[in-house]
Amino acid sequence: MELIVARNRDDLAKARGGGDVALVPTMGALHEGHRSLIRLARSRADQVVVSVFVNPLQFGPHEDFSRYPRTFEADLDVCRAEGVDVVFHPSAEDMYHPGRQVSLLSGRMGEIVEGASRPGHFDGVLTVVLKLLNLVQPRVAVFGQKDAQQLALIRRMVADLDVPVEIVGAPTVREPDGLALSSRNRYLSADDRQVALALSRALRAGAAERTPAAVRAAAGEVLAAAGPRLDLDYLVLVDPATFTEVGEEHAGEAVLAVAARIGTTRLIDNVTLTLNPA
Known part of the structure; x- marks a missing residue:
């Protein structure tokens, strides 16, 4: 089956189909760690959707949003090699409506540890993840354990808001010298x-x-x-x-x-x- 690239929510709705879906949310610049997430997703569902979206809401004013690596054509090659069915690659304008006012608050858990160093970061993460879950409507969503606090907060959000999805954590993938892939x-x-x-x-x-x-x-x-x-x-x-x-x-x-x-x-x-x- 040929890889489908959905560049907006309408394309996604047409591409998604009606089967059993697993979602792998990413910001692109895919590496072997992302491949492991995709493989786990493939083992858990009939259809795999990978989102590639550098989410502006989770970057602070002095962080690396503008220079965050964007390698979309190479990302597509990875997805083809791993048998991904759909890549969702929206623009910021399509992802966030003009005049948007409502975002999620990550609460006290989002303000400590990583959240203390990056104020508002987890608010942006949870907002985009919930939007992706609503748009894709997967049965399973796969996230890496390397972002352990993010994973814990997403599980908390899904439980608190009664989102009907199973959140699966995948082990951190490391280079031979031990450095976690990033x-x-x-x-x-x-x-x-x-x-x-x-x-x-x-x-x-x-x-x-x-x-x-x-x-x-x-x-x-x-x-x-x-x-x-x-x-x-x-x-x-x-x-x-x-x-x-x-x-x-x-x-x-x-x-x-x-x-x-x-x-x-x-x-x-x-x-x-x-x-x-x-």
Whole structure:
């Protein structure tokens, strides 16, 4: 079946068909991590729709919206190779009506950790995701675990607003050296990339421990050793459902999350671990 490119909501409605649909929302610049999402979506539904839309609502005034990589023709090649049925590639004008006034608020959970560093970011994420869910009407939507707080907030939104969709999280895909795949990795110089490897090393060090204090200490030591070229934004150990910091008494799953700027590039990463096992 030939790949269909829907450039507006009317094209999407015609292309969607009436079958069992899985949605993979992306901002394009597709890489092997996106391929893994598409493959998981293909295993869960008859039809796969991939959205390619750089969402202006989730970028702050001094962030990288204008220079965010846009590689649409290459993205189409990836989608063809992975057997995607429909690519939804709307303009901002088609996605957001003129005079739009209503957006979602991500609440307290959207204001902490990543949300504290990027005010309004998750409001924009949830607004566009809900719009995509309404337009595509999938049974399943697939998101990467690398954006763990985003995934948790989308699950919260779907539950709070009774959206009839199953949210599936896919494992983070990494380069052989451990760096989590990201569209922003292309911004890194060779030297910056070596510094950036401290993020995954810190997470591995933390994940080898079993108490909150030991996890934080082990990860923090690795990041400190990376030197001044790594500008740490946060290193947190949080509940995976609420993203609130866990205390020393916490047992069970937790997420160790890190964000840092290396040169002009800001990267995030995380790992899920088990604390104080019985």
